[in-house]
Amino acid sequence: MTDKRPLRTAIRAARDAFAAAPHLPIGVDPAFEALLAPGLVVASYVPIGSEADPAPLERAATALGCRLALPHVVDRATPLRFLRWDPDAALGSGPFGLSQPAADAEPLSPDIVLTPLVAFDRALNRLGQGAGHYDRAFAAWPGARRIGVAWSVQEVAAIPADSWDVPLHAIATEREWIAA
Numbered sequence: 001m002t003d004k005r006p007l008r009t010a011i012r013a014a015r016d017a018f019a020a021a022p023h024l025p026i027g028v029d030p031a032f033e034a035l036l037a038p039g040l041v042v043a044s045y046v047p048i049g050s051e052a053d054p055a056p057l058e059r060a061a062t063a064l065g066c067r068l069a070l071p072h073v074v075d076r077a078t079p080l081r082f083l084r085w086d087p088d089a090a091l092g093s094g095p096f097g098l099s100q101p102a103a104d105a106e107p108l109s110p111d112i113v114l115t116p117l118v119a120f121d122r123a124l125n126r127l128g129q130g131a132g133h134y135d136r137a138f139a140a141w142p143g144a145r146r147i148g149v150a151w152s153v154q155e156v157a158a159i160p161a162d163s164w165d166v167p168l169h170a171i172a173t174e175r176e177w178i179a180a
């Protein structure tokens with residue numbers, strides 16, 4: 001397996017520089033809206049640092065009657081859970097600087113997973129934080145649509161993929177919707 005750490009370091013730096021300058025928000029493509037329907041569970045995330053902000057996609061989802069969930073993590077080793085998120089409810093603080101619902105919020109099974117990432121390629125491979133939280137969630141909910149959310153500068157020529165890496169169905173950036 002290739003060492004993914006140098007790539008993470010380089011792309012995090014590019015992401016920090018991008019986010020520090022004026023930029024467009026993440027776009028809401030009609031192909032994303034076409035996935036939405038009343039009652040579906042859309043798992044989103046609260047960005048940390050310079051991560052892409054999925055808020056425009058969350059607004060599209062709630063406008064079309066979807067319910068929102070957020071990941072809840074305990075530590076690197078424990079699989080994440082998706083817990084119900086009422087956008088009016090206060091969030092607590094979790095590990096890694098995360099904001100997340102209280103541990104006793106209702107667990108939900110996601111239909112669509114808005115997925116944070118460090119780097120992506122045009123073959124829809126994704127590189128994450130290295131804890132395997134999303135790779136394990138994708139294995140646990142194979143029926144969910146996996147939508148990466150990223151700034152365009154996070155694109156690389158090719159992600160070194162491992163056997164457990166699960167490709168995304170599409171990626172939303174501030175410039176384009178990338179799908180197979």
Ligand SMILES: Nc1nc2c(c(=O)[nH]1)N(C=O)[C@@H](CNc1ccc(C(=O)N[C@@H](CCC(=O)O)C(=O)O)cc1)CN2
Nearest residue numbers: 012045046047048049071073096116128129131133134
């Ligand atoms: N916003 C957000 N929420 C998320 C994730 C994520 O990547 N982004 N996760 C994705 O799995 C899960 C949390 N898992 C995480 C696992 C490891 C690290 C981590 O090692 N962070 C680095 C700093 C990263 C940076 O500088 O950008 C660290 O703490 O050293 C973060 C989150 C669920 N929620």
Ligand SMILES: Nc1ncnc2c1ncn2[C@@H]1O[C@H](COP(=O)(O)OP(=O)(O)OP(=O)(O)O)[C@@H](O)[C@H]1O
Nearest residue numbers: 126127128129130131132133134135136139162164
């Ligand atoms: N389905 C799985 N079941 C158990 N462990 C897994 C699974 N998928 C990945 N892992 C473990 O997670 C660890 C991290 O993997 P990797 O470096 O590919 O994470 P990543 O691409 O940064 O993704 P993530 O955002 O999901 O953390 C690896 O040690 C791997 O063994």
